[in-house]
Amino acid sequence: MEKDILITELKKLLNGGTAHVGLKDAVANLPFNLLGERPHQLPYSIWQLVSHIKIAQWDMLQFSKDGNHQSPKWPDEYWPKETAPKDENEWDETIAQIDSDLNEFIQLVENEDLFAQIPHGDGQSILREAFQIADHNAYHVAEIVVIRRLLGAWKN
Template identity: 25%
Template sequence: MKRLIALVMLSLSLHAFAQDQSKEKPMTLRGVLLEQLKTTHNVEDWFVPANIAVQGLTPEQVNWKSKPDMHSIGELTYHILFWDKQSLAKFKGETPEKFSGNNDETFTNFDSKKWDATVRELDAVMTEWEKAVESADDKKLAESASTIAHIGTHNAYHIGQIVSIRKEQGSWDPAKGVK
């Protein structure tokens, strides 16, 4: 009987939680996609966004690798920027920059002398993605929803790697969101 009561209480709690969540945020396709893009860009939520993950790093820190075959923070940031730019150009009906098809180049073409410019460009491209989703018509949004959702997932994955590298190298401040 205690188990049944506990299950009923849990069920009611989860139902109330779900209803509270739906009241906070509009659950439209546009709303969900924007939320995904913003939480990987500059809105703190369940995980650290890119702007915080790459904040305050030196060129030496962004080049650091725990092992020779691992990616550096700079390489990961450049990779995110590359694919966000490619996808955005396609979404807008523009021709993306030429790409050989070798994904390794989307990491290795990073230049630490351009770190600050890379960070600024990543912020600008992520902002542009948000504006593009905000202004897209419903048909375009529906056709591109899966791609946009994957961009958010891809960004979150690599941002997690960046934070992990920062923790490993000792450059992460746990007060920024991840202990």
């Protein structure tokens, strides 16, 4: 019973929580031409933030299920150098991969022992990785919302 409640709450948190916007809402109706903008000399664009979310979430997913997984090199391989996607197809594929990887991770949450240590880790568990994904994504999604506000492209 308690495990079911925990899983339900983790799924809500991973999908955007109840106290903050999720990625889907943060990028909804976002004009393509704004993806590469870096207002007020911010260090990254919305595209770079979304790409970073994709890479980091994929890394945490792979780590959680594959003892042979090699993480990208920090920080160079976690952040794209390009400020904008090359085309709308790349943007759509990136959003789709984030969604697909998140759904795959949620399957781990539903089917694995949340508290067991990941055998190839150093104390991590699926529960810890779930909190880390949710925390990391929420942090960068908030940055996306701020950039959208600065660009005048957020909800009023």
